[in-house]
Amino acid sequence: MTEQQHGEQFDVVVVGGGAIGENVADRAGRTGLRVALVEHGLVGGECSYFACMPSKALLRPGGALAAARAVPGAAGAVSGGVDAAAAFAWRDETTHGWDDSSQVAWLDSTGITLLRGHARFVGPRTLEIAGGDAPRRVQARHAVVLATGSWPVMPDIPGLADVEPWTSRDATSAHAVPPRLLVLGGGVVGVEMATAYTELGSQVTLVVRGPRPLAGAESFAGDQVVTALRERGARVLLGSEVASVQKTPTGIAVTVTGDGAGTVEVDRVLVAAGRRPGTTELGVETIGLEPGRPIQVDDALCATGVDGGWLFAAGDVTGRTGTTHQGKYDARVAGDVVAARFGGEDDGRAAESGAKPWSRFRASADHQSVPQVVFSHPEVAWVGLTEAGARQAGLDVQVVDYDLADIAGASVFAKDYTGQGRLVVDRARGVVVGATFVGPEVAEMLHAATIAVVGEVPLDRLWHAVPAYPTVSEVWLRFLESAGL
């Protein structure tokens, strides 16, 4: 066959130039492989332009104000609430005005070839790229890595499509605050955006299906978030669902069923009902996979549903990770595996083929120590197993709870500090398998817990890790004392 029939050849083709695709491409090229990265939108993907960065920029002003208000001596200097226009302007700065030229410049510096356009499989290892500068066919000699991310789920609710509902993209890129906003869904997006828009001055109604938001966290986390949202003026309807939506002359009437049954009139509806993997419009049926389903992978990030070991995937498209940090961890593993299997020296290949769990070629942490931060106010941060998760896994657990307000560091951090910590210990091994913190700025405390869980550090050794006085991290000492040390 001619090059025209095969298409342009690369050693590795990465589809999707979000944070995950960028990291795979970078590491896959480290043993000399020729790598192409295909992107149909902005290089940097959701996280840089529509998700992590803009949402955190919108949340930070409210957090900073609350922090100052909680400190006598500083509180008097705070008058008024968040300046929404200035917050939006700062968000615009963090997203570089939705201009990806700095990320493109970084790609250029690495030697990765950027192909602009929409990639679609036409068969194994072969893709057609449409809509870019130069539509073309490309073939991967060794591997294709899918890093196509995910898209918001739009529930099939009568009338919803007619009111131009916001997705998280709209909420993170808006330049005006809807006076009244209904947020559908009590997951991480729902909680963060309900917090941000309440602080930006909107009258927010958060509709949560279950008894509390953040169903994957310890229950006290969701409860404390609800209390704080209500204290700030938001309405939180628990045990509730949106049944229908209708335009009215003065706004949008949302009919809610369940414990919060009634009609709420708002100016905008934000749908935060979860995400589906980006495997539609990708031609995966030509390689024997079903569109709309996640790409199943093993711990080397190699797809299990395709023969030949040439297809890899990482990030949201796998359904295995749902955050940038964990997706990037998988991306580093995927890139290193590809670099070792298809490029480089024999010893690299041997190291990879004999790789054991916890080697740099296996994404072992995905199974036991995934960190998650919700940047609400209070923040919620956890890693590993919750109490319920540990019991479900059959562990004999010791649960150690501590009120963070009782820590000396908390009493000087903020007046009337409110927060909670929980350690979940596997009694049989005497190691921490999970930890949760709720409170102001607890996100920064999480990594110590992640190290304890990944390192399986025995409690009697943790006893020698002395937290500085007076920090809120002294909770670690209190945890251990409460555990009987």
Ligand SMILES: Cc1cc2nc3c(=O)[nH]c(=O)nc-3n(C[C@H](O)[C@H](O)[C@H](O)COP(=O)(O)OP(=O)(O)OC[C@H]3O[C@@H](n4cnc5c(N)ncnc54)[C@H](O)[C@@H]3O)c2cc1C
């Ligand atoms: C509102 C919000 C806030 C979040 N906040 C955080 C946070 O604070 N911290 C955190 O860790 N995580 C956060 N997340 C999750 C995080 O954004 C995702 O886990 C992360 O973006 C996934 O990265 P990815 O590279 O897999 O996918 P994406 O970032 O979606 O990148 C996929 C890329 O592939 C491209 N693409 C798709 N199909 C094709 C194709 N066929 N051809 C060419 N290009 C294609 C897309 O244009 C896109 O650029 C947040 C998510 C949301 C929605």
Ligand SMILES: NC(=O)c1ccc[n+]([C@@H]2O[C@H](COP(=O)([O-])OP(=O)(O)OC[C@H]3O[C@@H](n4cnc5c(N)ncnc54)[C@H](O)[C@@H]3O)[C@@H](O)[C@H]2O)c1
């Ligand atoms: N700080 C962070 O790390 C961060 C921030 C935002 C998002 N994310 C990630 O982005 C992804 C998407 O977040 P998300 O919050 O959209 O999804 P999610 O799956 O975390 O939560 C969706 C919520 O919507 C609810 N829901 C679904 N359909 C509903 C309906 N019809 N009516 C009422 N409720 C409904 C679900 O019960 C669930 O609680 C997740 O992987 C999340 O971890 C991470």
